[in-house]
Amino acid sequence: MATTRRPGARAKGPALDEYRRKRDFSKTTEPAGDPRPARTGALRYVIQKHAASRLHFDLRLELDGVMKSWAVPKGPSLDPAVKRLAMQVEDHPIEYNSFEGTIPAGEYGGGTVMLWDRGTYGPAPDRGGPPPGASALRAGFERGDFKFELFGERLRGSWVLVRTRGGARGSSDKPQWLLIKHRDDYAIPGSDIVAETMTSVATGRTMEEIAQGSRTPARTPARTPARTPAHTRDRTPARAPARAPARAPRTARAARATHAADTGGGGAASEGLPALSFPLTHLDKIFFPRDGLTKGDLLRYYARVAPQVLPGMRDRPLALKRYPEGADGPFFFQQNAPGRVPRGVRVERVRVALDGAPHPRLVGGTLATLLYTIQLGCISVDPWHARVPSLGTPDYAIIDLDPGDRLAFARVVEVALWVREVLTSLGLHGVAKTSGSRGVHVFVPLPRGASDAMAGALAERVARMVASAHPRAATVARELRKRPRGSVYVDYLQNARGKTVAAAYCVRAVEGARVSMPIDWSELTPELDPGAFTLRTAPDRIARVGDIWTAALAKRNAVAAVREAIGAGRP
Numbered sequence: 001m002a003t004t005r006r007p008g009a010r011a012k013g014p015a016l017d018e019y020r021r022k023r024d025f026s027k028t029t030e031p032a033g034d035p036r037p038a039r040t041g042a043l044r045y046v047i048q049k050h051a052a053s054r055l056h057f058d059l060r061l062e063l064d065g066v067m068k069s070w071a072v073p074k075g076p077s078l079d080p081a082v083k084r085l086a087m088q089v090e091d092h093p094i095e096y097n098s099f100e101g102t103i104p105a106g107e108y109g110g111g112t113v114m115l116w117d118r119g120t121y122g123p124a125p126d127r128g129g130p131p132p133g134a135s136a137l138r139a140g141f142e143r144g145d146f147k148f149e150l151f152g153e154r155l156r157g158s159w160v161l162v163r164t165r166g167g168a169r170g171s172s173d174k175p176q177w178l179l180i181k182h183r184d185d186y187a188i189p190g191s192d193i194v195a196e197t198m199t200s201v202a203t204g205r206t207m208e209e210i211a212q213g214s215r216t217p218a219r220t221p222a223r224t225p226a227r228t229p230a231h232t233r234d235r236t237p238a239r240a241p242a243r244a245p246a247r248a249p250r251t252a253r254a255a256r257a258t259h260a261a262d263t264g265g266g267g268a269a270s271e272g273l274p275a276l277s278f279p280l281t282h283l284d285k286i287f288f289p290r291d292g293l294t295k296g297d298l299l300r301y302y303a304r305v306a307p308q309v310l311p312g313m314r315d316r317p318l319a320l321k322r323y324p325e326g327a328d329g330p331f332f333f334q335q336n337a338p339g340r341v342p343r344g345v346r347v348e349r350v351r352v353a354l355d356g357a358p359h360p361r362l363v364g365g366t367l368a369t370l371l372y373t374i375q376l377g378c379i380s381v382d383p384w385h386a387r388v389p390s391l392g393t394p395d396y397a398i399i400d401l402d403p404g405d406r407l408a409f410a411r412v413v414e415v416a417l418w419v420r421e422v423l424t425s426l427g428l429h430g431v432a433k434t435s436g437s438r439g440v441h442v443f444v445p446l447p448r449g450a451s452d453a454m455a456g457a458l459a460e461r462v463a464r465m466v467a468s469a470h471p472r473a474a475t476v477a478r479e480l481r482k483r484p485r486g487s488v489y490v491d492y493l494q495n496a497r498g499k500t501v502a503a504a505y506c507v508r509a510v511e512g513a514r515v516s517m518p519i520d521w522s523e524l525t526p527e528l529d530p531g532a533f534t535l536r537t538a539p540d541r542i543a544r545v546g547d548i549w550t551a552a553l554a555k556r557n558a559v560a561a562v563r564e565a566i567g568a569g570r571p
Helices: 013-021 094-098 135-143 207-211 230-235 252-263 295-313 367-375 409-425 452-469 538-545 548-554 559-565
Strands: 043-051 055-063 066-072 083-092 101-103 111-123 145-152 156-165 176-181 222-225 245-248 286-288 318-322 332-334 347-351 358-362 396-403 431-434 440-445 488-491
Touching: 013 083, 043 094, 043 145, 043 207, 055 083, 055 094, 055 111, 055 135, 066 094, 066 176, 101 207, 111 135, 111 207, 135 145, 286 295, 295 367, 295 538, 295 548, 318 358, 318 367, 358 367, 396 409, 396 452, 409 440, 409 452, 409 488, 431 548, 440 452, 440 548, 452 488, 452 559
Parallel strands: none
Antiparallel strands: 043 055, 043 111, 055 066, 066 083, 083 176, 101 111, 111 145, 145 156, 156 176, 222 245, 318 332, 347 358, 396 440, 396 488, 431 440
């Protein structure tokens, strides 16, 4: 009986009868299934993209010596709010894990098959208890509540297959399930990983290249070690590989785009872009429709101002806010780094919570990392306030001035100058920049060794002093209904570990492609127009006034003054 076999045992008896009955192995190159002895080791999974009568994805999970299989019409989603229909089909042999090619027309499942993802899997972790045993997989499958954790080249984290209807014992109906991503560190609301990843994890080929019989893509995929989060490695050493093979597959189109960038060819779209270890694609895609600016324009801007942008990002973990369709389209936040990154893109394991597990995060400081974030669809780049490895010691405190609806920017300027007055009264200095939207950010450099608590306490002290002195114009009330009409919200809550704001010189996803521009206090007048700083105008300003941001932040406030400001030095 299936329930008495070990989860990884080799299938015996009629387990593959239906699979073999449907196929003529004299015509198809699909494996018939080898009755070898039971294998040991981590359980494997594979997802194959299959262009049969209809394009779909086949999810296969090793259990009881076969690959339990589901046809998922729309493919997996990383968004926990999305439920994907998964139709259970016949069991497949374990040898099917390596099948990529074309099933002849007229044969069952005729069409192209791509190895879209692969890896190992195991029982989903039991929060609040020890890791569940492998028997939980079989029990979950039989129960119709199949929870598992993937350790793949593209998919990671915890998932569940929930049986909905059909498939009763003795019934010929195929069971219907729902495939759902659990809410964990690998969930990405709003993402479409199926649309973003169009090549084979095994060969780097596209579906078209596989169908045409091309053995390799136009460029051989680079092979570099993948970064696996420590909490997955430590918790599941028997079933999660410590280092999974990673690939950077490239299509013929991507290879041509990279070659054009490397050689300076390929037309205007690739001009002004450096040679990188990864392709910069879709350069003509419109990112700011009302301004006629493309993704290529955005990449060229960051390449041009990199000497000013990169110092503020050096060694800082980055939060990604991705706009796949440009500034007017939907966006989603991504905290963890992708499973594989190109050469030259820095990833470090970071503890967001002091008592939590480390997670892989992109870390700024290199041109490759900066442009890779834009290639992923980011418009601004948002760094942490501290640098690795000293993530508990921020370099500055932030006061974010956020105006209410239809409030003139002159009022924001007025509140910003009050913030400066308070800082001066406390024996401190700060530096200002436009937010890139409608507000102003005031950064207060901290002494070396400052803590998150110190940054938060200092920002709160300054914010409350401003709001107390000017209650009609400035407020620290978080709830909109509690804010006085026409007031500016003096936000001091952006100073916790892992919080971010847009970096200096970054473009924001607003009309006009505005830039978050550092400004001298003398420029902060009622006549200042934050809309004057844009992707088009910022490089000329930077060339004219230089990088006033990096130098200002390097001048740290004295520890005694900061302690006195927050009351630490009082009895």
